Amino acid sequence: MTTVTMPQLGETVVEGTITKWLKQEGDHVDQDEPLFEISTDKVDTEVPSPAAGTLTKILVQEGQTVSVKTPIAEINGAGAAAGGAAGAGESAGAGAPPDSAREPAEPVAATPPPAEPQPQAGPGSAPAPAAPAAAAPPPAAAPPPAAAPAQRAAPAPAAAAPAAPLPDRGARSQIISPLVRRLAEENGVDLSQVIGTGTGGRITKNDVLAFAVSRETAAPEERPAAEPAAPAPAAIPTPQLAPAPAVAGGGEEVVPMTVVRKAIAEHMARSLQVSARAWNMVEVDMEKIARIRTSAKGAFTAREGFNLTYMPFLARAVVDALLAHPLVNSELRGEEIVVKHYVNLGIAVSYDQGLIVPVVKGADGMNLIGLARAINDLATRARAHQLKPDEVHGGTFTITNPGPFGSILSVPIINQPQTGILAFDAVVKRPVVIDDAIAVRHMVYVSMSWDHRVIDGAEASQFLARIKENMETWDWTEDLGL
Amino acid sequence: MPRPGWLVRPPEPVPYADANEAMHDLARRRLTGEIPDTLVLLEHPPVYTAGRRWKPEHIVWNEERIRAAGAELHFIDRGGSLTFHGPGQLVGYPIVDIGTKPDAIGYVRSLEEVVIRAAADVGVELHRNQVQTGVWSGERKVCAIGVRLMRARITLHGFALNCTTDLSWYDAIVPCGLADEGVASLSQLAGRDISVADMTLPVLRHFERVFGLELESRADETDSFALPTVQASATIA
Numbered sequence: 001m002t003t004v005t006m007p008q009l010g011e012t013v014v015e016g017t018i019t020k021w022l023k024q025e026g027d028h029v030d031q032d033e034p035l036f037e038i039s040t041d042k043v044d045t046e047v048p049s050p051a052a053g054t055l056t057k058i059l060v061q062e063g064q065t066v067s068v069k070t071p072i073a074e075i076n077g078a079g080a081a082a083g084g085a086a087g088a089g090e091s092a093g094a095g096a097p098p099d100s101a102r103e104p105a106e107p108v109a110a111t112p113p114p115a116e117p118q119p120q121a122g123p124g125s126a127p128a129p130a131a132p133a134a135a136a137p138p139p140a141a142a143p144p145p146a147a148a149p150a151q152r153a154a155p156a157p158a159a160a161a162p163a164a165p166l167p168d169r170g171a172r173s174q175i176i177s178p179l180v181r182r183l184a185e186e187n188g189v190d191l192s193q194v195i196g197t198g199t200g201g202r203i204t205k206n207d208v209l210a211f212a213v214s215r216e217t218a219a220p221e222e223r224p225a226a227e228p229a230a231p232a233p234a235a236i237p238t239p240q241l242a243p244a245p246a247v248a249g250g251g252e253e254v255v256p257m258t259v260v261r262k263a264i265a266e267h268m269a270r271s272l273q274v275s276a277r278a279w280n281m282v283e284v285d286m287e288k289i290a291r292i293r294t295s296a297k298g299a300f301t302a303r304e305g306f307n308l309t310y311m312p313f314l315a316r317a318v319v320d321a322l323l324a325h326p327l328v329n330s331e332l333r334g335e336e337i338v339v340k341h342y343v344n345l346g347i348a349v350s351y352d353q354g355l356i357v358p359v360v361k362g363a364d365g366m367n368l369i370g371l372a373r374a375i376n377d378l379a380t381r382a383r384a385h386q387l388k389p390d391e392v393h394g395g396t397f398t399i400t401n402p403g404p405f406g407s408i409l410s411v412p413i414i415n416q417p418q419t420g421i422l423a424f425d426a427v428v429k430r431p432v433v434i435d436d437a438i439a440v441r442h443m444v445y446v447s448m449s450w451d452h453r454v455i456d457g458a459e460a461s462q463f464l465a466r467i468k469e470n471m472e473t474w475d476w477t478e479d480l481g482l
Numbered sequence: 483m484p485r486p487g488w489l490v491r492p493p494e495p496v497p498y499a500d501a502n503e504a505m506h507d508l509a510r511r512r513l514t515g516e517i518p519d520t521l522v523l524l525e526h527p528p529v530y531t532a533g534r535r536w537k538p539e540h541i542v543w544n545e546e547r548i549r550a551a552g553a554e555l556h557f558i559d560r561g562g563s564l565t566f567h568g569p570g571q572l573v574g575y576p577i578v579d580i581g582t583k584p585d586a587i588g589y590v591r592s593l594e595e596v597v598i599r600a601a602a603d604v605g606v607e608l609h610r611n612q613v614q615t616g617v618w619s620g621e622r623k624v625c626a627i628g629v630r631l632m633r634a635r636i637t638l639h640g641f642a643l644n645c646t647t648d649l650s651w652y653d654a655i656v657p658c659g660l661a662d663e664g665v666a667s668l669s670q671l672a673g674r675d676i677s678v679a680d681m682t683l684p685v686l687r688h689f690e691r692v693f694g695l696e697l698e699s700r701a702d703e704t705d706s707f708a709l710p711t712v713q714a715s716a717t718i719a
Contacts, residue, residue, distance in 0.1 A: 007634060010587035019534055034633065043586040044534050044561040045631030177507045177706045179500065205705045259532070259557040352544055385538030 002051040002075040004035065006060075008068040009043065017065040018072065019044065023055045029075065036073070053077040180205055186247060187212040260353040271416045279411055280457065281447035282464040284471050286427050289313050290442040296480045304373065306380075311347070311401060312372035314424050314446075316479070317470035319343050319363050319371075322397055325463040327455050328448075329396050331417045337454055346395030346415060347375055349382040356382050357415060359395040368479035399424060403444070412449050420450040420460070422467075484690065488520040489697035491682075492707040498529040498556050498567065501575070504706040508577045509636045521689055521697060522575040522640075524707065525678055526567040528553035530655060533562040533628050540564045543654040553651070560639040562615070562628035564655040570646035570667070572678045572685060578637045578693065590615055590627055593641050596692050597625045600643075600684035606671050617643075622666035623657065643685070645669060645678045 006016050020037040023029050035049040053075045060072040176191060180203055184191050187208065194211045196203035248254045257265070271277075293308055300308040322329040322343050330339040345363035349356055358378035363371060381387050398415040403426035410423040423446070430443040446467060450460045490508075501524060511517045530553055532541070540563050541548075541555075548555050553568070567573055580589050594610055597617045601608045601624070608625070611618045617625035630638040644667035652665045668676040690697055 008583075009631075009634070010585040010589075013587055032633070039534055039561055043590060043629045043631065044559065045584075045586065045634045048633045177504065179503060179507075179706050204702070256556075259536075352546075353538065385541060387538065 001056075001077075002053065003071045004050060004073040004075060006038070006066050006068045006070045006072055007047055009038075009045065013068065015065055015067045018060050018062050021058060021062060022046070023049075025055055025058055027055050029053065029055050049075065051075050176203060177205075180208055182247070183208050258353060260356075264354050267416065268413050271413050274416065275414050276452035277414060277449050278452045278457065278460070279447060279449050280460045280464055281409070281445055282461075282468045284444050284446050284468045285432070286310070286442040286444050286471065288473075289471060289476065290427065292476050292480065300480070304369075304376075306372075306376045308372065310403075310424070310427060310444075311375050311399075312368050313471060313476065314467075315345060315347075315360070315363065315371045315375065315399065316366075316368050317467045317474070318397070318399060318422060319345065319366075320470055321463050321466040323364060324466055325459060327459055328420045328450065328463045330419050330454060331396070332419070332451065332454050333417070340396045342396070344394050344396045346398035346418075347378060348398060348400035348412075348415075349379045351383045351385075353385075356387070356392060357395060357398055358382050358387055358391050359393065361391075361394065368476060369481070398422070403427065409445050410447065414449055414451055419454045420448050420463075422446065422448045484694050484696040485519070487518045487690075487693075487695040487697045488703065489686065489699045490520060490522045490703045490707070491699065492522075492524045492704040495525045495527050495569065496707045498526050498531065498554060501526065501707055502556070502558060505575045505577065505638060506632075507706060508703075509632045509638050512577050512579055512636050513633060517577075519579060519693065519695055520577040520700075520703075521686070521695075522577065522707075523682060523686065524573055524575075525569060525571060526573060528566070528568040528651060530555045530564060530566050531560075532557045532564050533560045535561065536563045540656040541654070542656065548654055551654070553654075558639075560628040560630040562626075563657075565626045565628065565642060565657055566647075566651045566655065567642055568647060568651055570644070570648065570669075570678060572643045572645055572681050573640070574643070574685060574689070575640040576637055576689070576693075580631070580635055580637060582635060584631060584635050586629065586631060589637060590629060592692050593627055593629075594625075596685060596688045597641060597643055599688040599692070600681060601668060603684040603688075604668065604672065604676050604680060606668050606676070617641075619666050619671050622664040624666050624668060624671070626657065643668070643681060645676055645681050 009016065016038040018036055019039045022034050022036055029035055029049045029052065031050070031052040032048045034046040035055070037044060037046045054077050055073060056076040057074040058072070059074070060066050060070065066072065181191070183189075183205055184194075189208050189211055191203060191208075194203050194207050195201075197207055246254045289310065293310070293313075297308050323341070326339045326341055327337070329341075329343060330337050332338075342362070343364040345360040346357040347360065349358060358381075360366070360371065360374045360378065363374070366374060378387070378391065381391075395415065395418060397418055398421045400410065400412045400421060401424045402410050403424060406426055408425045408428060410425055412421045412423050414421050425445050425447075427442050427444040429440050431438050432441050432443060433439075434441070446464065448460060448464060496504075501522075505522060508517065508520055508522070512520065528551070530541075530548060532555070536557070543551070545555055553566075574593075576593070578589070580586070591610075594615075594617050598608050598610070601617070606619070606624075608617045608619050611623075614623075615627050616623045617627075625641055625643040627641045628639050632638055644665065646669045647667045649665055649667060649670070657665055668681065686697065689695070
């Protein structure tokens with residue numbers, strides 16, 4: 001087993017923050033493959049794995065800061081692959097960059113002839129890891145040297161763009177600039193046909209353009225002569241090329257995902273993967289709350305400076321139900337359920353960057369007015385990008401409120417690691433049966449997505465029933481100071 | 483004996499996305515030993531970049547307003563928070579192998595040294611800040627520095643030195659997340675025009691001295707930094 005420790009990025013550096021794990025527990029990792037990213041002062045770095053094997057344990061989570069040399073992960077099992085990696089790394093030492101930045105090798109000497117497929121593109125020529133592998137592989141397990149480069153050719157260049165691995169171009173394999181790759185794709189040029197004139201036989205932009213022009217000269221009827229350099233329509237597929245950055249076709253637009261968008265995407269997809277989501281709904285008669293809200297509205301706005309919405313009524317009812325059904329207010333950690341007897345209530349807020357969930361801390365200690373103020377304050381500052389980092393962490397349960405956009409029924413995704421998320425949709429007038437008569441009432445669907453690993457339908461239904469009862473029967477006048 | 487290195491100096495302002503890709507490409511080649519230590523010197527069209535430590539409150543304008551002003555906004559992989567690049571600013575991206583026992587902080591201090599010496603050459607005295615990275619004049623930052631390491635040893639991103647930069651661009655952001663400090667340019671401090679062209683040679687010369695390099699200009703490598711206009715704009719849209 002290899003213990004991965006926080007590397008020291010300079011003599012004066014005493015600690016580092018893990019900003020991102022690039023592998024999850026259980027993932028296989030190759031030696032020198034980027035394993036995690038850390039941040040110190042103004043420098044961020046990706047850190048390569050010191051060994052090959054399975055990442056068995058992550059000891060320090062993203063966002064945590066630890067001092068240098070602190071163990072942060074464990075990698076298990078050398079195995080055949082690990083042996084090959086370590087063995088090749090040692091034997092390919094001649095092609096590797098020097099250990100010291102102060103005396104790099106002559107670049108010409110370090111570049112192998114283009115005809116050899118080995119160390120140029122593969123990690124065989126990648127730098128030695130910061131911490132050496134714990135155990136040298138048994139020699140018997142190491143594959144013959146000739147086999148190693150092929151096995152190791154794939155992962156190297158993917159470091160900064162894991163989604164777009166370079167295609168294997170066999171003996172002429174080398175790093176192709178993303179721009180050249182894009183240009184080739186847009187012009188329908190097969191890069192394996194292009195002879196590179198750049199350093200070390202590298203294919204340059206001009207090589208691709210020259211190739212495209214020469215091909216057009218050979219088959220002039222395919223293109224209008226007036227525009228020899230016009231790129232081929234992007235719609236023409238070039239399936240022999242590996243997926244490259246998305247290219248916009250006619251009427252399309254390529255929009256890079258923002259950091260927030262990526263975080264939401266990752267969070268939502270992961271939630272569906274790890275939880276057993278089930279869903280229940282109750283219908284709540286809002287007539288009483290609608291009336292009291294109407295009568296209290298004017299005085300409330302004059303006193304508080306913002307409008308009285310349905311949200312604080314709901315939040316107050318939910319807090320009570322959470323305290324009565326604490327399993328809904330819990331978190332699954334490994335094989336233990338951590339039940340929380342306090343409520344930090346997350347409120348999903350949409351803003352120009354996407355969605356953010358500020359947390360009303362200590363919601364179980366607030367009355368209706370307190371909740372109204374806290375929710376208004378957090379929502380306002382969320383939309384103005386003025387939340388502090390600790391205001392979006394530590395929630396025990398989340399409410400989402402798509403009603404203002406007109407939705408009457410939603411199936412939300414659980415905000416991990418919580419157990420439930422409640423959706424409060426639009427309050428609308430519906431005909432309902434009351435004492436065998438049909439009446440028109442303000443009604444709303446209140447529903448919850450919940451994790452069936454932690455609770456069952458009975459608990460979820462009772463929880464929702466409690467909310468319904470609270471909202472329909474409570475006397476709110478005292479809370480509102482009426 | 484200085485070691486040989488490369489200088490890549492695109493003649494025209496380079497859109498950020500293209501420069502960012504080309505820089506990572508150079509770093510991958512540096513990692514394999516295909517190329518020597520390389521300094522890229524260029525200018526960008528107006529662009530705001532947000533490093534890993536950006537927070538929503540550091541963006542004063544919203545994205546629409548930034549785009550309406552003719553600038554781009556990119557979220558990128560370097561350290562630090564928000565900064566601005568644009569006309570009149572000399573941007574340096576050193577692609578340097580700092581070894582298997584990298585001294586990242588020492589590297590940042592070396593970049594600061596390069597800029598301090600280069601500014602002294604044109605008669606502007608700058609200094610470090612005890613707490614914050616970058617090169618300063620009093621409480622105002624003249625040169626922002628943000629760095630990322632590839633595989634914990636190859637440097638990416640770098641420094642941005644305000645020469646004749648229109649400083650009103652900084653109204654859109656809280657530079658580097660520091661609310662209390664301002665920004666300045668060399669021209670403003672000197673009371674005369676000190677252009678990007680004026681600073682290119684001093685920066686180049688001191689970079690060579692501080693890092694022990696002798697840089698060979700590689701016009702062929704500027705290739706990667708400039709696509710035909712059609713493709714470049716299509717990817718930014």
